[in-house]
Amino acid sequence: MRIHIQNRSASAPFVLTPAQWHAAAARAGETDHEVSFGFDTDAFTAAIAEAEILIASPSTIGSLLPFAGPRLRLMFTTAAGVDALRPFERLPPGVLLVNNRGVHGAKVFEYAAMALLMLNTRIPAYAAAQRRGSWEPQFLPVIRGRRATIIGTGDLGAAAARAARMLGLSTTGLRTRALPHDDFDRIRLIAELDAVLPETDFLVLACPLTPATAGLLDRRRLELLPQGAGVVNVGRGGLIDQDALCDLLDAGRLGGAVLDVTTPEPPPPDHRVWTTPNLLVTPHVSADEDPATYNAATLEVFFANLRAWRDGGMPPNQVDPGRGY
C-alpha cells in the first residue's frame, strides 16, 4: 500500500521516524509498502494526492482538515481519543477511521494507582505544606476497602479498575450498555450516574470526550460526591466543569483532584487549575510511555488492524463517528 506518515513537526515528542517504521514493518512482515514521511503542510499536500493510508495524530489531522484524498481509504490515528477531529463531518467521506486503542493500558494502570494513593494520602496538601516549610501530619486510613467509581470501561477505564482492585478498592464501572466486565466488581449504566456518585470515595474519569460526555461532571453532579471525595481525570478536560471542581476544592467540599487532562491544554498561565488547593496537574502524561516504546506499540496496533482489513474484516479499532470513539 501507499502509506503516508504525517508528523506534527520534526521536533514533536512522538515523531514517528523512518527507522521506527522499518523496524516495526520488519517485525510485522510488512516490508512491501511505499512509505512517505511529512513534517509540514507542503509535504502533506503532495503526499495526500497519492496516499491510500494516512497515519498521524488526531490533532495533526484536525489541523489539516478539510482535505481531499482521492485514493485515501484508511486513516490511522496515533492516539486513542479522536475528539480533536470533531466535527467528524469534515473527514473525507468513505475513509475508514481507525485509532490506536490498546497501547495505553500499562501506563494508565500505574498512573491510576498512583493518583488514587496520592489522593488518599493527601499528597497535594503535603506538597503545599512543604512550600510553607510546615510539618502538618494527618493520620489517615488505608485506601483498601474504599470505593472507586470509574466512568468508562474501555482500555483506560479497565486499566484504572485493575489498579483500584489491586489496591483493594471496590470498583464500580459506568458504561453505556449494561454488560458485565471482568475488571469491575459491578457495572452500572451511565444513566445511573447520579445514584452512584454519592457512594463514591474516588471518581475516575476515563471515557472519550463526545457530545454525550462533554460537561458530564457538571456542578450539580460534582456536588453529589460525598464530603472529602477525590477526583482523577485521565480522559479529557472537557468531561468536567473545571470551575465547579475548583470551587469545591477551594471550599474543602472535595478532598483533592489529580488532573492529567485539562481544557484547554495547556491551561493559560493565570488559570485556576494551577493554583487551586489540593489539585495536582500533570501535563497529559498518564497514558503515553516513552516515544520509542509508544511508537513501536502503535505500529504493532496499526499492522494488526491493517491485516484484519486486508483480510476483508472490520479493523478491530475502527472508530464509529456516530459514537465518537
Added chain:
Amino acid sequence: MRIHIQNRSASAPFVLTPAQWHAAAARAGETDHEVSFGFDTDAFTAAIAEAEILIASPSTIGSLLPFAGPRLRLMFTTAAGVDALRPFERLPPGVLLVNNRGVHGAKVFEYAAMALLMLNTRIPAYAAAQRRGSWEPQFLPVIRGRRATIIGTGDLGAAAARAARMLGLSTTGLRTRALPHDDFDRIRLIAELDAVLPETDFLVLACPLTPATAGLLDRRRLELLPQGAGVVNVGRGGLIDQDALCDLLDAGRLGGAVLDVTTPEPPPPDHRVWTTPNLLVTPHVSADEDPATYNAATLEVFFANLRAWRDGGMPPNQVDPGRGY
C-alpha cells in the same frame, strides 16, 4: 497486672484513651488489670512507683528517662522504632522492652507503592512546574521491570517489597543475615550494599536507626546509585546524609526523593529538604493509620505479647538493646 499508660499530652494525635483500652481489653479477654492513665510528669511519677507495665511512645519514655520503677517488669512502646530511647543504658535495668512491630505493614505497603510510582512519573518535577504555571510533559517508561533495592527486611521493608513486586519491579532486600525472605526476589547481605547500589533504580530505606545504620547512606554510597535513581525513606532520617542527598538532587544526579522521615523532625523552616528540587517531604505519616485504628491494632499487639510473656515465653516483639531493634 498494674499497668500505666503514659500519653505525651491530652492533645497528642495518638493519645490512648480509656475507652480504647477498655474496648481492646474486652476483645482480648484481659479485663482484670488495674490501669492508670497519665498526661504529665506528675502523673507519671506517681504511677511509676507502682506500675508493673508501662505503655508509652518511645519519645515519651525517652523524655522521662532516667527513672526508677521499683515494680516495673515490662515496657511496651507504641511505636516500632525505639531509637528515641537511646542510649539504652538509661533504661531501668532488668525491664523487658517490647515494641509494637507488626501494625505498620498495610500503611507502608500503600505508601511505598505510591512513592515508587511518584518517582517514576516525576511527580515532584510536575508539582514544581505547576507552581510556575508551566506544562512540561516527560514521556517516560512504565515502572514495571525496574529494580528496587530495599534496605531492611522487617515489617516495613517486607511491606515495601510486596508493594514493589505488585507493581512488577524486581526486588532486592538487604539484611544483616543471609536468610531468604519470601517477599523479596533476592536477599543480599548489608555488607554487600556497595555492590548492589549501582544496580538500583529505586532505593527504599526501611530499616531501624541504630549505631550500625546511622549515616549508612553517606555521600560516597549515594554516588554509587545510577544517574536518575530515586530514593524513598520510610525508616529514619538519620540513615542518610541529607546534605549529600540534596546536593545530588540539586545537581540532577538523582532523579528524585520521597522522604517521610527527616533529621530533625520537623526540619527547621530554613532547612534544604523543604526546597530541594525533586524532593517531596511528608511528615512521618507513611506507617501510621488513623489513631483509632492504630491504637486498636497496637493494643492487640500488646496483649499478644503480654500473653506470651505471662505463659513463660519471650514476647515476640522483645527488643534487643544490643541490636537496637
